[in-house]
Amino acid sequence: MSKRGAAASLTVRGVSKRFGSFSALNDISLDIARGEFLTLLGPSGSGKTTLLLILAGFEAPTEGRLLSDDRDITELPAETRSYGMVFQGYALFPHMSVESNIAFPLQVRHTAPAEIKRRVGEMIERVGLRGHEKKLPAKLSGGQQQRVALARALVFEPGVLLLDEPFSALDKNLREQMQAEVKRLHQETGTTFVFVTHDQSEALALSTRVAIFDHGRLQQIGRPDEVYERPENRFVAEFLGEINLLPLQDLRVESGVASGMFEDRRLTVPAEAANGAGAILAIRPEHLGIAANTPAPQSGNAIRAALDDVVYQGGITRLKLRTAGGAPITLSLASGQAASLLQSGGPFWIHWPTDQGRLLPAPKS
Amino acid sequence: MSRRAAFRAGLVLLVPLLLFVLLAYGIPFFGVVEWSVTEPTFGFTQYVRLTQDPLVLSVFVRTFRICAVVTVCAVVGAYAIAYLWVRGTPLQRNIAEFCILVPFWISVLTRAFGWLALLSSRGLINTWLQSIGFVSEPLTLVRNEFGVIVGMTHFLLPYAVFPIASAMRNLDDRVLMAARGLGARRSRVFWTVFVPMTASGVLGAALIVFVFALGFFVTPAILGGGRSVMIAELVYLRMFQSIDWGLGAAMSVALLLIVGLLAALMFRFLKPAGLVR
Numbered sequence: 001m002s003k004r005g006a007a008a009s010l011t012v013r014g015v016s017k018r019f020g021s022f023s024a025l026n027d028i029s030l031d032i033a034r035g036e037f038l039t040l041l042g043p044s045g046s047g048k049t050t051l052l053l054i055l056a057g058f059e060a061p062t063e064g065r066l067l068s069d070d071r072d073i074t075e076l077p078a079e080t081r082s083y084g085m086v087f088q089g090y091a092l093f094p095h096m097s098v099e100s101n102i103a104f105p106l107q108v109r110h111t112a113p114a115e116i117k118r119r120v121g122e123m124i125e126r127v128g129l130r131g132h133e134k135k136l137p138a139k140l141s142g143g144q145q146q147r148v149a150l151a152r153a154l155v156f157e158p159g160v161l162l163l164d165e166p167f168s169a170l171d172k173n174l175r176e177q178m179q180a181e182v183k184r185l186h187q188e189t190g191t192t193f194v195f196v197t198h199d200q201s202e203a204l205a206l207s208t209r210v211a212i213f214d215h216g217r218l219q220q221i222g223r224p225d226e227v228y229e230r231p232e233n234r235f236v237a238e239f240l241g242e243i244n245l246l247p248l249q250d251l252r253v254e255s256g257v258a259s260g261m262f263e264d265r266r267l268t269v270p271a272e273a274a275n276g277a278g279a280i281l282a283i284r285p286e287h288l289g290i291a292a293n294t295p296a297p298q299s300g301n302a303i304r305a306a307l308d309d310v311v312y313q314g315g316i317t318r319l320k321l322r323t324a325g326g327a328p329i330t331l332s333l334a335s336g337q338a339a340s341l342l343q344s345g346g347p348f349w350i351h352w353p354t355d356q357g358r359l360l361p362a363p364k365s
Numbered sequence: 366m367s368r369r370a371a372f373r374a375g376l377v378l379l380v381p382l383l384l385f386v387l388l389a390y391g392i393p394f395f396g397v398v399e400w401s402v403t404e405p406t407f408g409f410t411q412y413v414r415l416t417q418d419p420l421v422l423s424v425f426v427r428t429f430r431i432c433a434v435v436t437v438c439a440v441v442g443a444y445a446i447a448y449l450w451v452r453g454t455p456l457q458r459n460i461a462e463f464c465i466l467v468p469f470w471i472s473v474l475t476r477a478f479g480w481l482a483l484l485s486s487r488g489l490i491n492t493w494l495q496s497i498g499f500v501s502e503p504l505t506l507v508r509n510e511f512g513v514i515v516g517m518t519h520f521l522l523p524y525a526v527f528p529i530a531s532a533m534r535n536l537d538d539r540v541l542m543a544a545r546g547l548g549a550r551r552s553r554v555f556w557t558v559f560v561p562m563t564a565s566g567v568l569g570a571a572l573i574v575f576v577f578a579l580g581f582f583v584t585p586a587i588l589g590g591g592r593s594v595m596i597a598e599l600v601y602l603r604m605f606q607s608i609d610w611g612l613g614a615a616m617s618v619a620l621l622l623i624v625g626l627l628a629a630l631m632f633r634f635l636k637p638a639g640l641v642r
Binding site for chain 1: 537539540542543544545546547548549550551553557558561562564
């Protein structure tokens with residue numbers, strides 16, 4: 001059991017999990033630093049929840065080891081590891097009041113009654129549930145139940161807090177409010193948070209690092225800006241947000257620059273962005289510039305495209321374009337800029353600095 | 366089909382059931398009520414006798430005592446079996462299911478005689494106890510309340526399993542995981558989370574067993590050997606041996622009212638699982 005108040009580190013070493021012939025996790029290795037906010041991100045069935053349950057001790061890995069602060073915890077049962085956990089649907093004790101729910105982990109640890117009272121009171125204050133202490137969970141709103149679940153999981157100051165899609169049942173506004181609250185609780189407690197979600201914007205907004213899963217494999221792990229700006233494969237690139245993918249022919253690498261033919265233009269990316277033998281150039285819509293009628297810009301990459309559709313989204317406007325060869329291009333612009341540009345009917349030059357593009361391999365499978 | 370038409374079609378389908386209830390239960394019951402206030406003369410004399418006749422009162426008290434003990438025994442046993450049935454390994458589940466269903470194939474009479482064979486003074490249990498020298502004189506295990514309680518518990522236990530198992534199945538596994546994740550050992554999870562969360566199933570089971578037990582006839586008649594008479598047996602004796610139809614009918618009506626009251630209280634305050642949704 002971790003010391004009270006001390007955040008713990010976790011190390012996952014070569015963990016696999018098979019259910020019969022189905023391989024839910026395949027040789028996962030990653031380190032979770034003390035006090036980190038790591039998000040396990042992926043579509044349903046990607047293995048992220050299985051890994052969380054293995055970290056919690058509810059599932060045993062078929063292969064591999066788990067370490068916490070360099071101690072092997074693979075065989076420790078969940079009740080001994082005793083990490084705080086917030087479940088999808090909250091899993092509150094329906095027969096206990098808010099207060100008793102939050103006091104439960106302390107009672108289990110035989111904390112002195114006066115101390116229980118003090119810490120439960122403190123926690124209720126912290127999550128803003130003053131006045132609801134005596135209510136049963138069924139009498140609370142979704143957001144309030146969520147707060148009880150967080151308070152219950154944090155009141156005994158666990159070394160690690162595990163959260164399994166805690167916001168999936170909340171509407172958008174409440175969701176954003178709770179995200180801010182979880183972020184604040186992370187900063188205040190300094191505990192290691194491991195958070196599971198399938199929502200990429202949630203992952204990018206909350207985490208210090210994001211681990212992206214697909215088909216039971218770890219696709220990439222890194223800071224939010226790293227995985228978003230420098231995805232290592234097509235799955236990561238597409239899962240984290242809209243991205244343009246341009247297939248390149250006749251790939252060459254010379255003097256620090258990789259280049260390939262897209263339709264009738266040679267496009268370049270920095271050689272270090274050329275990942276493996278890939279032949280797809282990936283570029284985010286917000287990195288693209290657009291110009292009407294002018295000759296092709298001299299520096300950087302440029303391709304010719306005709307406008308298909310305009311999607312006004314308030315602050316930004318998305319332009320859907322099509323190249324001469326029929327490849328779709330999406331581009332986002334500040335709405336003010338888009339209005340003046342659209343005066344002229346096109347065709348347009350799409351351009352971007354060479355260092356913004358990435359060359360991608362096909363996804364690992 | 367419009368909703369209204371669907372509703373009407375539903376009513377039509379219910380008609381046979383309602384007719385059956387009316388013919389098989391309603392009319393005979395009103396017949397019994399009628400006897401209780403007309404036999405031998407018109408009035409409530411039989412109900413007054415009910416509250417004054419020491420024999421009737423002692424039989425009522427004994428009936429409730431036996432039913433209470435049987436209910437506790439059957440529900441505790443059923444809880445353990447339901448637990449295996451719902452949460453055991455696949456092998457345990459199969460065995461539990463078999464043991465729950467088999468008793469339904471054997472008639473109540475056969476089972477009562479089976480217990481007689483086991484419990485009587487020259488039965489298997491006493492013979493064995495004497496052969497190992499544990500007792501010198503045979504124990505009186507039957508033709509008394511003990512025998513009645515054993516036989517009734519055995520008969521009613523499977524009925525208690527179903528509402529309890531249903532409550533256990535409805536329980537969200539994640540709540541149990543949460544309790545363990547918060548540091549509670551298995552026994553603690555069981556007593557502070559699992560048992561309270563399945564309490565509604567226990568109440569439902571208790572209600573079924575208790576109500577069912579109140580009207581028991583065959584088992585107490587055989588295993589009680591006339592020495593621990595319960596209400597149903599007394600009704601039978603009054604009607605067919607003393608030809609005291611009025612008192613028998615009044616006892617039946619009183620029993621029904623008590624059962625109805627108990628059930629109403631339980632539904633009102635406790636919402637037992639497996640009976641209400």
